[in-house]
Amino acid sequence: MAGKRRYEDGCAFAQSLDIVGERWALLVIRELMFGPKRFTDLKADLPGIATNVLTQRLADLEDAGVVVRRETPPPQKARLYALSDWGRDLEPVFEVLGRWAARSPLLTMGWPLSPNAAMLSLGSMFRPDLAGGVEAVLGLHMNWTDYTVRVADGRITVDPGRPAAADVRIAGDQNVFLGILYGKMPVAAARLQGLQIDGDVSVLERFAACFEMPEPAPRTPA
Amino acid sequence: MAGKRRYEDGCAFAQSLDIVGERWALLVIRELMFGPKRFTDLKADLPGIATNVLTQRLADLEDAGVVVRRETPPPQKARLYALSDWGRDLEPVFEVLGRWAARSPLLTMGWPLSPNAAMLSLGSMFRPDLAGGVEAVLGLHMNWTDYTVRVADGRITVDPGRPAAADVRIAGDQNVFLGILYGKMPVAAARLQGLQIDGDVSVLERFAACFEMPEPAPRTPA
């Protein structure tokens, strides 16, 4: 609240850390990237966060202008937390840091991750040089949430919501879905693990070919 | 050391925070971006950091493969901390987060900042759309350190070291130098504040015109 711990550094980057550098702050923002959420849903999507810490981060981020609090109209009276436009501008941060960490020698693959985390990883790991001529619209449904993924002109976009028309519709666990993209798991194997896949499987396969895990960085190079 | 606090999140981005998300970690990396430094110099460039925290961060970053420790040959026998190649790949993070924070409604301008911070800010704030036709080589000397800044083809590069040939050579306080770029301080005023400027001032003025502070984000927009 009052005596917030700051770096007192004129560098704009250091001041960004005063805003989003506290523990959990960027993960809270990640969970709001694709739309507002309630306190309880945020807590559920951030395993391990304490309620008081979540309260504190939301308050700090609201003070900084990154998060805005909204109330839904009377019938529901739920409190929603959303990103401001400026807060949503943090998306490149996830892309850049995610791509960097993908080369970590200590990277642990396969741990559970939230649907939002899985969707943001697509932007990090997409390889335009492998996407020549690929056109795809995917509808994803995971953990009560819908996402629309589009590939066209060598670029990828991920948006919240269910697409009106899709080449493939997928429902199930995000880890299994990412296994197809990053682990080169065959579609049949993913189905055996409970992933529902409807539509043109060949589009999914060409979509999956647009992703590739980078080489881990060598230890102690220079 | 042992009981490091982790998020245990499969998201590569979350794992990047396990590496560089601790307090001071990214600022230590910032101070190493343009070359190795000794413990004492790091401490001097990071006002407010405690020695034990710096020790801990350097050890953690070394374990993660971001920092490598080197010894200089016998005559000096100084210990140097450097970034690994992979650590140097964090540069886009400074660019992206710096540019984001530059729009903070609470941004404080004019606080002291380290030479490295000033140099990294150039990459964040450079506006290619304002740099049409500008060609410039600047030699900067601040706080016992030399930097070479080049603008060509609408791009900017910043490297350590003194350029063999330069259009302008500048020595003095980095805050005053940035005042020319971001605060549109006249060159004459900067000289009055003690900045030494030798060479073609018109090149410096065209260089300064390639930078512009963005509008701060509005409070509570959406």
Added chain:
DNA sequence: CCGAATCCTGTCCGATACTG
């Protein structure tokens, strides 16, 4: 002098229990 290790103090975090 440089590079830490070692106090000690204060703040923040993590986990759980509890309340409007």
Added chain:
DNA sequence: CAGTATCGGACAGGATTCGG
């Protein structure tokens, strides 16, 4: 559902001290 209250423990901040 959306937080507040509480408490132990971990971590940060600051000064001092010690080995090379």
